[in-house]
Amino acid sequence: MELVKTAENTWEIPRHGEMKVPAVIYASARLLQDIKHDLTLEQARNVACLPGIQRMSYTMPDAHQGYGFPIGGVAAFDLDEGIISPGGVGYDINCGVRLLRTEFTEAEISPKRKELLAEIFKEVPAGVGRGGVTKLSRNVLKEILVKGAEWAVENGYGTPGDLERTEERGRMIDADPESLSDRALERGIPQLGTLGAGNHFLEFQKVVEIFDENAARTFGIHSEGQVTIMIHCGSRGLGHQVASDHIEFMENRFGIAGLPDRELVHAPFRSDLGQRYYRSMCAAVNYAFANRQMIAHWVRDVFRRVVGSAHGMDQVYDVCHNVAKLERHRVRDIEKQLCVHRKGATRSFGPGRPEVPEAYRALGQPVIIPGSMGTASYILIGTEEAEEKSFSSTAHGAGRVMSRHEALRRFRGEQIRDELAERGIELRSTSWKGVAEEASAAYKDVDEVVRVSHELGIGRLVAKVAPIGVMKG
Amino acid sequence: MERYRILPHTADGKFQAFGETLEEAFANAALATASLMWDWTKVEPKVRFAVRVRGRDLQQLLVKFLSEVIYLMETRRFLLAGVSGLKMDQEEESYGIEATFQGDEISGRYKIYGDVKAVTYNDMRIEGCDCGVCTVQVVVDM
Numbered sequence: 237m238e239l240v241k242t243a244e245n246t247w248e249i250p251r252h253g254e255m256k257v258p259a260v261i262y263a264s265a266r267l268l269q270d271i272k273h274d275l276t277l278e279q280a281r282n283v284a285c286l287p288g289i290q291r292m293s294y295t296m297p298d299a300h301q302g303y304g305f306p307i308g309g310v311a312a313f314d315l316d317e318g319i320i321s322p323g324g325v326g327y328d329i330n331c332g333v334r335l336l337r338t339e340f341t342e343a344e345i346s347p348k349r350k351e352l353l354a355e356i357f358k359e360v361p362a363g364v365g366r367g368g369v370t371k372l373s374r375n376v377l378k379e380i381l382v383k384g385a386e387w388a389v390e391n392g393y394g395t396p397g398d399l400e401r402t403e404e405r406g407r408m409i410d411a412d413p414e415s416l417s418d419r420a421l422e423r424g425i426p427q428l429g430t431l432g433a434g435n436h437f438l439e440f441q442k443v444v445e446i447f448d449e450n451a452a453r454t455f456g457i458h459s460e461g462q463v464t465i466m467i468h469c470g471s472r473g474l475g476h477q478v479a480s481d482h483i484e485f486m487e488n489r490f491g492i493a494g495l496p497d498r499e500l501v502h503a504p505f506r507s508d509l510g511q512r513y514y515r516s517m518c519a520a521v522n523y524a525f526a527n528r529q530m531i532a533h534w535v536r537d538v539f540r541r542v543v544g545s546a547h548g549m550d551q552v553y554d555v556c557h558n559v560a561k562l563e564r565h566r567v568r569d570i571e572k573q574l575c576v577h578r579k580g581a582t583r584s585f586g587p588g589r590p591e592v593p594e595a596y597r598a599l600g601q602p603v604i605i606p607g608s609m610g611t612a613s614y615i616l617i618g619t620e621e622a623e624e625k626s627f628s629s630t631a632h633g634a635g636r637v638m639s640r641h642e643a644l645r646r647f648r649g650e651q652i653r654d655e656l657a658e659r660g661i662e663l664r665s666t667s668w669k670g671v672a673e674e675a676s677a678a679y680k681d682v683d684e685v686v687r688v689s690h691e692l693g694i695g696r697l698v699a700k701v702a703p704i705g706v707m708k709g
Numbered sequence: 710m711e712r713y714r715i716l717p718h719t720a721d722g723k724f725q726a727f728g729e730t731l732e733e734a735f736a737n738a739a740l741a742t743a744s745l746m747w748d749w750t751k752v753e754p755k756v757r758f759a760v761r762v763r764g765r766d767l768q769q770l771l772v773k774f775l776s777e778v779i780y781l782m783e784t785r786r787f788l789l790a791g792v793s794g795l796k797m798d799q800e801e802e803s804y805g806i807e808a809t810f811q812g813d814e815i816s817g818r819y820k821i822y823g824d825v826k827a828v829t830y831n832d833m834r835i836e837g838c839d840c841g842v843c844t845v846q847v848v849v850d851m
Contacts, residue, residue: 301719301720303829327850423784426783427783477780480776488765497831498830639720642717667820669822
């Protein structure tokens with residue numbers, strides 16, 4: 237496929253065939269090598285063929301092959317002529333990351349890391365097949381789907397300040413729980429407040445480098461050695477079912493003729509089915525917000541018990557990595573509302589956007605990019621340039637480069653635990669096999685991913701954090 | 710004949726399942742899906758679930774059939790150990806499956822080591838039964 241370098245870290249697949257717009261890939265030469273290994277570029281081109289797509293089909297530096305859309309794909313559609321696609325959001329709807337800052341130092345927390353992790357492990361259900369702590373009725377579940385993190389706060393999990401610092405204030409208002417299938421609800425009932433497995437984790441970390449003092453201070457990050465907490469999880473089986481259901485409904489309604497990839501199936505945004513998916517997806521997004529809200533609350537509880545206080549454990553932000561949202565953007569000098577799909581990408585709003593919490597609005601939103609297990613994670617800040625370059629989006633993580641199969645062949649979970657322990661990182665998991673699969677060598681270099689984001693100006697570096705304790709599902 | 714083979718895939722789980730008939734290949738695909746989460750050979754066949762699904766074509770049928778393995782685990786705490794009596798039928802515009810899943814409830818006796826989020830169409834192949842071997846290929850989101 238023709239790929240033209242149009243600027244530093246910027247590659248373009250020129251418009252050809254059925255493409256309605258060009259596709260742009262943001263990557264360094266090194267990251268592009270990884271991206272070329274699989275079908276990412278073909279998938280980015282396929283997205284460019286969808287009805288109503290605006291400007292470009294964008295691909296972030298950490299991209300890899302997904303289903304229908306690539307992981308790391310960003311595409312915005314006109315609301316009247318465009319579509320919405322479950323494959324453009326992904327199966328794990330609102331898989332996302334929450335970051336808490338604390339007033340603790342590494343020196344205070346490190347000696348207690350084993351105990352803290354053991355207690356968090358007891359408090360936060362993780363792993364596959366492990367039910368949540370609360371037995372929910374269907375009616376309460378539906379209330380959660382409407383209210384998201386707001387429900388959690390009303391029920392004693394966390395504070396209103398947390399909502400202030402969550403995308404959408406932890407609640408997408410277009411959610412309609414009546415549009416979910418019975419199966420989706422059934423899967424949601426036992427899993428509320430659970431971390432899950434796979435690449436999901438809960439970490440406590442220390443700040444190791446501050447790149448932008450002013451922004452860091454605004455986000456509550458003031459010194460190296462300061463302890464932070466990161467929670468990475470999503471909407472669990474409920475969200476997966478919403479995706480599977482609507483892929484099926486759309487196939488049955490619109491057929492699959494002409495689709496290069498079945499998960500590119502889509503519905504006009506304004507159609508009944510398009511609206512049904514959008515409202516169900518919003519409900520799944522809310523479920524994930526409630527999930528992370530509850531987990532954050534339990535983490536604070538554990539700190540109170542083990543360390544004696546939850547001193548300064550305020551939320552920095554909570555971001556979605558898999559979502560479709562209605563946002564205003566400029567296309568050919570006209571500002572209009574679009575349906576922006578981010579699949580494995582983080583919103584990266586710069587200064588002045590009304591969606592950004594007041595405390596951050598003058599600077600831009602925090603962008604949280606988790607690394608792989610046992611490696612550094614990053615806090616970035618959204619930019620004005622991102623609006624022009626990527627509909628206000630940047631990368632979301634490291635992205636796999638090695639199969640789970642290969643990782644299992646090469647690594648053993650217990651060995652990884654021992655190696656991390658030697659580096660002062662405590663690791664606990666429900667499954668050593670799962671640990672081996674998530675070995676950091678199986679992932680792209682997150683340092684390179686955020687460097688490219690920073691150079692492009694689609695998300696600028698604020699601080700780097702490194703793990704002290706890791707809980708893996 | 711081997712039942713299935715797990716294949717390398719960068720981000721997710723991929724396998725091929727085999728059978729002398731398409732029915733047998735589909736049943737083995739259910740076991741392959743289970744094998745990404747637990748060791749089905751160690752699960753006692755104590756509990757039974759009747760499974761019935763319909764799809765607009767064979768691919769959708771396979772997605773929905775394999776999704777039952779995940780759905781029953783998450784909502785009924787059921788670990789698949791075996792599939793019996795799998796029958797396929799074809800009407801004008803749809804395909805159907807009826808089968809019985811045997812297995813046991815989740816307990817401390819069984820180790821669950823993987824999380825399959827969803828069954829996808831990515832790279833899916835359902836190949837006819839040339840030379841007495843039917844092959845289905847599936848990628849699951851993990």
